Amino acid sequence: MNLTLRVWRQPGPSVPGRLERYEAADISPDMSFLEMLDVVNEQLAVAGQEPIAFDHDCREGICGMCSLMINGVAHGPMKGTATCQLHMRSFTDGDEILIEPFRAGAFPVLRDLCVDRTALDRVIQAGGFISARTGAAPDGNATPVAKVDADRAMDAAACIGCGACVAACPNGSASLFTAAKVSHLGLLPQGQPERLRRVLRMVDQMDQEGFGGCTLYGECMEACPKEISIDFITRMNGDYLRASLSAGEPRT
Numbered sequence: 001m002n003l004t005l006r007v008w009r010q011p012g013p014s015v016p017g018r019l020e021r022y023e024a025a026d027i028s029p030d031m032s033f034l035e036m037l038d039v040v041n042e043q044l045a046v047a048g049q050e051p052i053a054f055d056h057d058c059r060e061g062i063c064g065m066c067s068l069m070i071n072g073v074a075h076g077p078m079k080g081t082a083t084c085q086l087h088m089r090s091f092t093d094g095d096e097i098l099i100e101p102f103r104a105g106a107f108p109v110l111r112d113l114c115v116d117r118t119a120l121d122r123v124i125q126a127g128g129f130i131s132a133r134t135g136a137a138p139d140g141n142a143t144p145v146a147k148v149d150a151d152r153a154m155d156a157a158a159c160i161g162c163g164a165c166v167a168a169c170p171n172g173s174a175s176l177f178t179a180a181k182v183s184h185l186g187l188l189p190q191g192q193p194e195r196l197r198r199v200l201r202m203v204d205q206m207d208q209e210g211f212g213g214c215t216l217y218g219e220c221m222e223a224c225p226k227e228i229s230i231d232f233i234t235r236m237n238g239d240y241l242r243a244s245l246s247a248g249e250p251r252t
Helices: 033-046 118-127 147-157 164-168 175-186 195-208 219-223 231-245
Strands: 003-009 018-024 068-070 096-101 109-111
Touching (some): 018 033, 164 175, 175 195, 175 219, 175 231, 195 231
Antiparallel strands (some): 003 018
């Protein structure tokens, strides 16, 4: 395959960026999208040019590091697929592909296709954990959990924190990410003691980070590589309302 790439290049956060054109020749359809970028970077290095900076780590759809807008779509054209799992057979010989970083006010561009997503980390730090000391690990069947709750908790826990939901949302909202992190703990017995405090702290931190408000547009769910449902946002909003109305619940 021979492709034309239009890639966003930006040397740093305070420097204006621009789209540059590159030719990707003899690309195997069996390559992943990131492997294709590796080939292009090798060619740039040989030519004495600066390689394209992009985020990646596990390349197995687990870590959430890959974060590209491909032809205007977070993670590209394949539904339920992270960028690292997107293969070049999803494109056609001769295609022109537009590659940009995630675009959101809370995700400033660091360099080229890399953005700063530490705002998501701070949302987690605000309450996405269980701090109650429970001693040694209990027997697997010691704490009964209804199957429907266990299944929903696992669905929410599938979130890899890539930020595609934020990039796809016209409001730049992180509600799907936050709802998944709130819900996967709040659905389990171990997460109940801190359930109300957790949702207050995480939602408040999300607002402080400058993410937009959720209007249930639905693009977040469409872009999510793990296909997490916006039903979790509704659940989070219900928990937040109950927590806000509960007497004695701290807001800090």
